[in-house]
Amino acid sequence: MDALAVGSLYALIALGYTMVYGILKFINFAHSDVFVLGAWTAYRAALCAGWTNDGVPEPIARWVLWILGLIAAVGLVLAVVGRTVVKPPPGALGQSGPARAGSTLLAVGVWGWACVGLVLLARVLKAGGMEYVAGGVILLLAMGTCGVVGFCIERLAYKPLRKAPRLNVLITAIGVSLLLQNVGQLDWMFGTQPARMPSLVAQDKPLLTILGTPNADGSIAGGVNVWLVDVIGAGTAIILMIALDRLVFQTKIGRAMRAVSYNPTTAALMGIPVDRVISFTFVLGAVLAAAAGFLYTQKYPGLLQPATGTWVLLGLKAFVAAVVGGIGNIRGAMAGGLLIGLIEFFGVGYVSTEYRDVYVFGLLIVVLLVRPSGLLGKAVAEKV
Amino acid sequence: MLEVSNLCVNYGAIKALHSVSLTVGKGEIVTLIGGNGAGKTTTLRAISGIVKPASGSIIYDGRPLATLAPHEIVRLGLIQAPEGRGIFPNMTVAENLELGAFTRNDRAGIEADREKALGLFPRLRERIEQNAGTLSGGEQQMLAIARALLARPKLLLLDEPSLGLAPQIVQVIFQIIREINAAGTTILLVEQNAHMALKVAHRAYVLEVGRVVMQGPAAELAASDEVQDHYMGRKRAGH
Ligand SMILES: Nc1ncnc2c1ncn2[C@@H]1O[C@H](COP(=O)(O)OP(=O)(O)OP(=O)(O)O)[C@@H](O)[C@H]1O
Ligand SMILES: [Mg+2]
Numbered sequence: 001m002d003a004l005a006v007g008s009l010y011a012l013i014a015l016g017y018t019m020v021y022g023i024l025k026f027i028n029f030a031h032s033d034v035f036v037l038g039a040w041t042a043y044r045a046a047l048c049a050g051w052t053n054d055g056v057p058e059p060i061a062r063w064v065l066w067i068l069g070l071i072a073a074v075g076l077v078l079a080v081v082g083r084t085v086v087k088p089p090p091g092a093l094g095q096s097g098p099a100r101a102g103s104t105l106l107a108v109g110v111w112g113w114a115c116v117g118l119v120l121l122a123r124v125l126k127a128g129g130m131e132y133v134a135g136g137v138i139l140l141l142a143m144g145t146c147g148v149v150g151f152c153i154e155r156l157a158y159k160p161l162r163k164a165p166r167l168n169v170l171i172t173a174i175g176v177s178l179l180l181q182n183v184g185q186l187d188w189m190f191g192t193q194p195a196r197m198p199s200l201v202a203q204d205k206p207l208l209t210i211l212g213t214p215n216a217d218g219s220i221a222g223g224v225n226v227w228l229v230d231v232i233g234a235g236t237a238i239i240l241m242i243a244l245d246r247l248v249f250q251t252k253i254g255r256a257m258r259a260v261s262y263n264p265t266t267a268a269l270m271g272i273p274v275d276r277v278i279s280f281t282f283v284l285g286a287v288l289a290a291a292a293g294f295l296y297t298q299k300y301p302g303l304l305q306p307a308t309g310t311w312v313l314l315g316l317k318a319f320v321a322a323v324v325g326g327i328g329n330i331r332g333a334m335a336g337g338l339l340i341g342l343i344e345f346f347g348v349g350y351v352s353t354e355y356r357d358v359y360v361f362g363l364l365i366v367v368l369l370v371r372p373s374g375l376l377g378k379a380v381a382e383k384v
Numbered sequence: 385m386l387e388v389s390n391l392c393v394n395y396g397a398i399k400a401l402h403s404v405s406l407t408v409g410k411g412e413i414v415t416l417i418g419g420n421g422a423g424k425t426t427t428l429r430a431i432s433g434i435v436k437p438a439s440g441s442i443i444y445d446g447r448p449l450a451t452l453a454p455h456e457i458v459r460l461g462l463i464q465a466p467e468g469r470g471i472f473p474n475m476t477v478a479e480n481l482e483l484g485a486f487t488r489n490d491r492a493g494i495e496a497d498r499e500k501a502l503g504l505f506p507r508l509r510e511r512i513e514q515n516a517g518t519l520s521g522g523e524q525q526m527l528a529i530a531r532a533l534l535a536r537p538k539l540l541l542l543d544e545p546s547l548g549l550a551p552q553i554v555q556v557i558f559q560i561i562r563e564i565n566a567a568g569t570t571i572l573l574v575e576q577n578a579h580m581a582l583k584v585a586h587r588a589y590v591l592e593v594g595r596v597v598m599q600g601p602a603a604e605l606a607a608s609d610e611v612q613d614h615y616m617g618r619k620r621a622g623h
Contacts, residue, residue: 252486259472259483265434266470271458271487271535 005230005299007341008237012292013318014325014333015244016285022261022328023281026166029173030153032315033180034146034286036306038293040190042142043197043303049122049134051198057123060116068116072109078102104155108148115141139236142290150286154279162275184306194304197297199229233295240291241334244284248330257281261328292318313357317344320364326374335375339363385410385570386431386462386539391440393426400426402594403440408539408572413565415573415581415602417615418591424574425467427591428541431572432464433457444539459487461538465545467574469528473517477508480516480527484534494534501530504560522553529560539570546577558584578615582606590615 013035020028050057082099118141125134157176161169184190248254259267260277268274296314297303304310317340325336340360347359367374386408393401401423408414416424429435431442433454442449444462452460471480481501485494502509505526511519516527525545532540542561546554558580565571565584575581582588582602590598590611598605605611 252482255475255479255483256486258475262472262474263470265454266466266472267483268434268454269432269458269464269466269470270483270531271455272483273453273455 002230003341003345004338005234005237005295005341006345007338008234008241009292009296009299009337010318010321010340011241011334011337012237012288012295013315014321014337015241015330016289017319017322018325018327018330018333019257019281019285021322022330023257023264023278024158024169026169026173027319028282028285029170030157030176030180031285031289032312032318033177033184033306034150034153035289035293035296035315035318036184036311037149037180038142038146038290039197039297039303040184040293040306041145041290042138042294042297043195044190045119045122045138045141046198048119049138050126060119064112065116068109068112070109071105071112075102075105075107075109079106108152111144111148115144118144139291139294142294143287146286146290146293147283150282150289151279153286154282158282159275159278181306190306194302197301197303199298199301229298233299236291236295240288244288245330245334247284253277253280317357317360320360324364324367324374326376329374329376332374332376339375385445386572387441387443388427388431389441389443391427391430391442392438393423393430393435394438395426395435400594401430401437404591404594404596405440406589406596406599408570410570411565411568412587413561413571413573413585415575415585415588416591417575417578417581417588419576419615421593422591423594424591425543426594428464428466428543428572428574431541432462455487458535461536462541463532463535463537463539464541465528465532465543467543467547469524471516471519471524471527471531473515475516477512477514477516477519477527480531481534484531487535493536497534497536501533504533504563505530522549522557525549525553525557529557529564533564533569537569539572540564541572541574543574544576545573546575546580554580576615578606578611582611582616 013032016031016034017028020026020031047058048060052058078098079102082097082102118137122134122137122141125131125137153176157172158169161172246254248257256267256272256277257280259270259272260274264274267277318337321336321340322333323336324339325332325334340363343359343363344356348356351359386406388407389405391401391404392399404423404427406414406416406427416427418424426435430437431444431449433449433452433456437450444457444460447460449457449462472483475483481498485497488494502512507523508526508530511523516524519527525547529542529545532542545557545561549557554577561571561573562584573581573585582605585602588599588602588605589596590605598608598610606616
């Protein structure tokens, strides 16, 4: 069960790596930091919603409100000015540059306020005893926040480099990753101290035990414990993955994503707004990583400070999952994540806990030797 | 309908087009012929906004295209079926056609156009759920044209639709190009197969190393010695 729960988290993170690689052909090193951000955002939001020791909700940080207000205000001004004063260049379709930028900023600001609203909603729900619903709201909030952050990262850091050599983009990604780690450690963000995530799902005893032997007094010895957190965690992850699979393979935007991933130029000739599709892909990846971050905090409540190696290692394992499944392949990433989870926990359970990372990276080496393009990846045949 | 004037395009230090000018009138088939590397594809790429010109202007339906992104140009009804067909091999024929209609939301209209396109290319209907990568070269070309038609082109740019196809298939494709034009779509046709291109086109331009070296009614060019020598493979006595 551990294997399934953690494997599905790896899979969620791996999807972000694989989707971005599929479209932009570079490894987004900042992706694991978005996952960490999701975990810490969920923690903060949980405190604000009232999961504190004394049950009194923490106030929402003042700076959050200031920044969100500022973004929305600037966006509003730009949007209005861009629509009235600035004329679009001759022949242009739609609105002028400032108007578009303004609308985008405004949307970000409004979304931020909506997140604040979500915190308050969670607070009310929690106070009203509907803790599970409140937990769901916090999950949404973490996903939403990271979605916006993912969008901004792509817009500010990667989009200007669309035509630059891939190495530059890769180095930028490392830079973004370091930036996120260090901002995360600032006092007014998450600080440098580890924290303990409150458990939003009550779990004093396992949901059920399979393959155990009942004792005379009715308790059960041995067997496999199935915990509610694991069921909820794996369930949520699997629902998200099915939703994503549907989105990619059965909707118009999904078709556009696959077209851009195969060839952006031809995709543009179909009238597909390539940049918007790329943004959308980043947001999707970040949203899934945030969900994984939240679910992870429920399974492992000890939250290390944002720049710790453990986080990096988790991200790395998810990346391995993406490679094992065949990088660029969405179903591969899902399979890869689950496989990595299984290998890791069966290794830990039946061989030795000491080598848990060895199993994962050992699997990577084996897969790369036997099937260099990954389990579901196609052999790369460059077309002439 | 389309007016290209003094178009220059550079790829880094390579000058691919030196001051190309051409016009396409509503309802015409205009062909652009020339040898390998003459700059035909580059001209189409510039018109579709994929490469940005160093100088010169492109005016379509009275609107300069310089500030528009490729996907915005598509929305104006200027559709290109690119060189090498540019189909999506890992998607089905049906999905490729859907992508052609990406900018449209009128379900009923799309359905009608799809029926029309499949009527032109019955072979595609038989293979509708097949991955496009498994089609033969000729069928892929048919798919590329059908897909472009689903975008409801006002001006259709075709880049070497006859490339690599057997003569019979080429006949079929050119016949269909005529039909598309007869139904009201303006066409700018890039070809190396000057013989066929000059037969279907009303007017023609000859491109040589990035310059227009000849232009005129297709029939006149087809009859000229230079075109016959260089592009239609006639051997003159003594050569
Ligand atoms: N992406 C590119 N980078 C650098 N040079 C290029 C690029 N694309 C084309 N060229 C050069 O520009 C010139 C014109 O190329 P273009 O593809 O337009 O020719 P063409 O007429 O379409 O030829 P063909 O009939 O072989 O398709 C050639 O010299 C070519 O080498
Ligand atoms: Mg060409």
